[in-house]
Amino acid sequence: MADLHVRDDVRKFLEMLEQMGGKAAHEGTPAEARMAFNMMTPLGDLEPVDLAVITDMHCDGPAGRIPLRYYDARADRGDSPVILFLHGGGFVIGNLDTHHPFCTSLAKALDLPVVAVDYRLAPEHPFPAAPDDCEAAARWVASNPVALPFTPTGLVPCGDSAGGNLAIVTARALQKEPADVPVVAQFPIYPLVDSQGEYESFRECSEGFLLTAETMEWFGKHYAAEAGNERNDVLHQDLAGTPPTVVVTAGLDPLRDQGEAYAAKLRDSRVSVREMTADGNIHGFICIRKMIPSSQQDIDQMFVLMNETLEEVGAK
Template identity: 55%
Template sequence: MLEAMGGKGVDEVGAIEGRTQMKTLGALAESPPRNLAVIKDLSCPGPAGDIPLRLYDAKKERGPSPCVVFIHGGGFVIGDRDVYNSLCTEIASRLDLPVVSVEYRLAPEHPFPAAPDDCEAAARWIATSPEALDREITGLVITGDSAGGNLTIVTTNQLANDPAQVPVIVQAPIYPVANDVSQHKSYADFAEGFLLTGAAMGWFTEQYAADPKDPRNMPMVGDCSNTPPTVVCTAGLDPLRDSGRDYAAHLVQQGTEVVYLEFPGIIHGFTTLRKAMPSGQKDLDAFLDAVEMMVERYK
């Protein structure tokens, strides 16, 4: 479909046009949002000003419960709360938990470590059960896709080693970047023709301008020994597939409880392309079933 439209890659059009393209693709290819009792824009203090957030909840009022912290993807350069609005409504409805979507600062205007700084600050703020949420939070479930999957792992590691007011009870990265993806077979096998290209990944890396030896960029170079129970999913036709595989195997080897799901025959980004690829809804359902199971074990 995209080839027929004659679209150019984000590496060709740049950050501003790339952000517009991602919103346009979502409008065409993503499922409509679910109706919820609460969808409310908020903000919290951050290291460089207020961080925009959005609260979702299927219930107008609820007792003490865990809260999902959702961190969006887009290569650290594109993506925002609106692009991921439908997915967040799905998560809130399926898990019956409040969800807070974090709109962190984007590169290249705000290169590394702006994104992990904002995500950590937002997670710590949510953990304090502020009056703005009108909910008592008993634990955090951190999730996000792609770059947001990377930031899920990084934020979880930061809060595992320097605890917030409530613990991270489950983390659930979706097709994450956990180590150097350029070294993987999947990166070579799926570099062209599967939506996310090798050229785009290289361009995103340049814009983010992070130190490859910093564990807040490549979390597997750091200490993952305190990782809470984890659900990891990957897409079978994704340049990032092997990075997610490596991360899941690494956690298993160190004794972390892990559910690993690889969905064959589907591409990177399927969680926000479910109208165009209906099988993506079934895969998302399986992922959320696993997250729900893990949360019930530890909440």
């Protein structure tokens, strides 16, 4: 930790976790890890932002109903692009509630409707259940369903960590086989893009910064994605034609370097990219704003870049 820049509030949070002890995710069962993540949300994150509309709904998926949650700062919304939010959690943990506070902030700051997707989780539903559900939800939203009180004009996949991976995978799927409305931008936040690569950030940050190498291995074992599969290791695919993108990384994240490599490859592929690193912060910071108050500054900066991208594509 001494060789890397660590913010004061991040250091205090990590020291608190160490003093508390308890099981890491990989030391228990998926059910135990899910319960711990669910309990952390009210303790670690800010209160949800008040919005005009927060509604639970669902769509049909390849294996049954997919729970969704619709957010909007406006009670009356006309034709509009829509953000499809895909939560993080290593494809094993997380749900609509763990990322509920952030989704309310996202809808408010970008002044766009947000539809969050509760896709199936591993190990009960290993790869490719998650990308299958996310693609199905994206196509449903794009189809202008009567359940939505506005007319979608474009899709903006967004997600953190595993959800960042799924946002990219979903955008690629709809690039290959277009939905009823186009993907106009994508916003992956500290995404997993290369499950097989070796990166300096992985060696630097594999212990002591919340997300560890052992936990990542545990997630990957449960998710059971094929190495090199284009719906998982997205860094090694042809990125030409990717929509304008905001890539967010964290300085103390094992995934930092692969996120930066993805942004670099997008630029090499002549894709419009805005990139930021939350220097001195850790993986997962969008869900621990109460415990790490400086995370809100990172999120504010991220929202500025997202709004600039939306203005670029005429979505604002």
